[in-house]
Amino acid sequence: MPQSPPLQTIAKIPALPPRADTAHKGECGRVLVIAGSRGMSGAACLAATAALRGGAGLVTAAIPEGILPIVAGYEPSYLTLAIREDDQGRIHSAAIDQLISHSENQTAAAIGPGLGQSQGLLELVGKLYTDLSIPLVVDADALNLLSRRPFLITRPEAAAHRILTPHPGEFSRLTGVGISEIQSDRQTHAVEFARKHRVILVLKGHETIITDGFQLAINTTGNSGMATGGTGDVLAGLITALLGQGMSPFDAAQLGVHVHGIAGDLAVEEVSKFGLIASDILKYLGRAWYEIEG
Numbered sequence: 026m027p028q029s030p031p032l033q034t035i036a037k038i039p040a041l042p043p044r045a046d047t048a049h050k051g052e053c054g055r056v057l058v059i060a061g062s063r064g065m066s067g068a069a070c071l072a073a074t075a076a077l078r079g080g081a082g083l084v085t086a087a088i089p090e091g092i093l094p095i096v097a098g099y100e101p102s103y104l105t106l107a108i109r110e111d112d113q114g115r116i117h118s119a120a121i122d123q124l125i126s127h128s129e130n131q132t133a134a135a136i137g138p139g140l141g142q143s144q145g146l147l148e149l150v151g152k153l154y155t156d157l158s159i160p161l162v163v164d165a166d167a168l169n170l171l172s173r174r175p176f177l178i179t180r181p182e183a184a185a186h187r188i189l190t191p192h193p194g195e196f197s198r199l200t201g202v203g204i205s206e207i208q209s210d211r212q213t214h215a216v217e218f219a220r221k222h223r224v225i226l227v228l229k230g231h232e233t234i235i236t237d238g239f240q241l242a243i244n245t246t247g248n249s250g251m252a253t254g255g256t257g258d259v260l261a262g263l264i265t266a267l268l269g270q271g272m273s274p275f276d277a278a279q280l281g282v283h284v285h286g287i288a289g290d291l292a293v294e295e296v297s298k299f300g301l302i303a304s305d306i307l308k309y310l311g312r313a314w315y316e317i318e319g
Contacts, residue, residue, distance in 0.1 A: 033239060042270035055081070055085075055133075056081040056134065056265050057128055057134040058073045059140070060072050060088060061088040061092050061116075062092070062141035063114025066092040067139065067255060070100065072138045072259065072261050074103070075263045075307060077103055078266075078310040079263040086106065090109065091110050115143050119145075128157055128159055131269070132160075134161050134265065136167045137162075137164035138164055141166055147174070155184075160188070164260075165195075179222045180223040186274040187224045188264060208230075219238035220237075225274045225275055233286075244286055246284075250289065250296075250298030250299070251289040256289070259307060284310065288313040291312050
């Protein structure tokens with residue numbers, strides 16, 4: 026039986042995506058963020074704005090039509106796509122064809138922040154996970170929905186890449202393994218899952234793990250002030266932006282986690298660990314890129 030390649034530990038941070046002086050917005054990544062529901066419009070705002078701060082040239086927030094005014098009013102720099110909603114203000118399963126059609130001219134997508142849970146969304150997330158022809162970041166509610174259909178998780182070798190970004194609770198639901206057991210050996214569980222399912226896994230938490238099952242990076246930036254609602258939405262948007270600019274999935278995930286932590290470290294110097302909120306990270310992403318460039 027053939028031996029699996031040894032695990033390679035990656036310490037060097039990837040270079041930023043190249044950007045020519047003559048570049049225009051259409052050449053800098055076109056990102057689709059599928060997010061939000063009634064009462065969870067903030068998740069869509071954070072993820073879409075983070076994609077912009079991650080350097081994406083064009084970002085579209087695909088959101089339930091009922092929260093369109095809120096999301097559109099938060100940040101004028103991204104586009105919005107109104108999606109049919111169900112009677113609880115969540116994206117309707119009938120929107121599958123619309124989302125697949127819109128994704129055809131995108132370079133990467135994210136799904137999950139503030140999405141909610143429903144039978145219709147179970148169908149929608151499963152279909153988009155298997156059928157979207159572009160790289161996809163799967164976060165938050167989309168992970169919980171995917172955990173109800175674990176047979177879909179394994180990515181066919183020829184399919185577009187999938188990056189999963191669970192915290193330990195979401196990872197427990199994806200694997201059926203208890204949180205305490207996962208936390209006792211995060212690296213082994215993460216590597217085995219990524220290798221088995223041919224995905225890139227970002228297991229969030231202290232010293233976030235990034236792995237594709239063959240490469241492993243352990244993040245050293247960030248702080249406990251970032252343990253607050255919405256920071257994961259920012260990370261999802263940031264990784265998607267880098268993915269959309271042509272970075273390899275592993276490099277996009279590693280760099281996204283790294284710069285997200287730097288922004289949190291810069292923010293905490295100003296607002297403290299107790300005062301830090303997710304939108305502070307957005308404000309400091311610009312400075313964080315300077316830190317990396319310098």
